[in-house]
Amino acid sequence: MSTAILGLQWGDEGKGKITHLLAKEADMVVRFNGGPNAGHTVIDRGVKFGTHLIPAGAFYPGTLSVLSSGMVINFAVLREEWALLSEHLGWQPQLLIAENAHIIMPYHRQLEELEGSGKHFGTTRRGIAPTYSDKTAKLGIRVGDLLYPDVALQRLELKLSFLKRDWPDAPEIQNLDARSLLEEQLTTAEPLLPFIGDATEAIGLAMAAGKNVMFEGAQGALLDVDHGSYPFVTSSSTTFAGLGNSIGIPNPQVDRRLGVFKAYMTRVGAGPFPTIVSGALEERLRTTGGEFGVTTGRPRECGWLDLVALRYAASLNGCSGLAITKLDVLSGFDEIKVCQSYRLNGQSTDKFPLSAEVLERCEPEYETVAGWSEKISQIRDEAELPKSLMAFIELIESVVKVPIEVISVGPEPEATMMRV
């Protein structure tokens, strides 16, 4: 049995909570994309954590946490996160770090600032885009290179020679030294070096043996580098379509593809957002929903649920089921809006456009449905949920044509109703 947990919006849908909950039964939990741009909130035995690199399997003894190829890894962040988790758990979680994942070097973050792309695209400024750029330009440093310092040094020298040529007036670049950069990486990564290995082989063996393997997606479908609202996207494949390539397994047999989405929408950073709201409504959603980034602390923009985008995201991932989160945040609204279609160039369309510039021109066409006044965060039995909430759920299912299998009414693991 394998399960993939996939974000269906612009990230922060509650993937961390759902993965942590389901990972209890897992033998292996694999992150397959992104890096420390992710911030996944987990409440483990009453303690709140924001994880950035380590998948939620780490909270359970005997579950292997895999950071697979497709990811970009900052060893300073990883080491700190591993130490924090070890302290909380009382044991050291077992990791497997793919030798062919790429390393975020200190100069990648510097480059994001020098190029101005961090500011322009509203990125998390974690060096994500420069690291993936180096990967495709064949100028990256890979995790496995740390086991062969002579190879790492050679690669670093080549990369630095290009950098110094391209940035003659930037002292922070001119002062870089390959040997000291390598030594710094080796010292930081030292306790994690035994975890470096062949993730593709390990995942393949676990799946072939019928183990319970989970995949923890990062970001969301609308941030996918190919299929998101380009160019206001991240730099990796965030959907199930990219998962096979990221882990190096053709046509992975993942029976359950659970798409996670909020009962409304949020977005952090730049880029179009058709159903965005402003003023008191924005303030209410942001405050009640605690909509501030886990990684950067930035306030998230808020808006109504967009079913055009949701249907697109669910089909991109081939979702077998959906998990809706944060329904409790909508308690107390007399009416709730859902976007059923867009008005584009004077016509109504239910197609999600593939470019940010076209999405920017889309005006939402709303259906208004009844809200509910009851507080629901203590409800644990679906039969006790308000009728209008159930009607809201049925409306979503009828449009997306995928069953809602998980209903989340609070950040704690207990505040979840499993329908299958």
Ligand code: GDP
């Ligand atoms: P992720 O990146 O998809 O893992 O999501 P984040 O952790 O960045 O953001 C989701 C936020 O919503 C976190 O603060 C969670 O603790 C919280 N959360 C998750 N599910 C629920 C829910 O059903 N209700 C409420 N109120 N908060 C939730």
Ligand code: IMO
């Ligand atoms: P999780 O896994 C929300 C956004 C950034 C920016 C864009 C590009 O917690 O859902 P990047 O640093 O990746 O180059 O930034 O993508 N972004 C996220 N937004 N949740 C995330 O991860 C995100 N990871 C990146 O805000 O708009």
Ligand code: MG
């Ligand atoms: Mg997040």
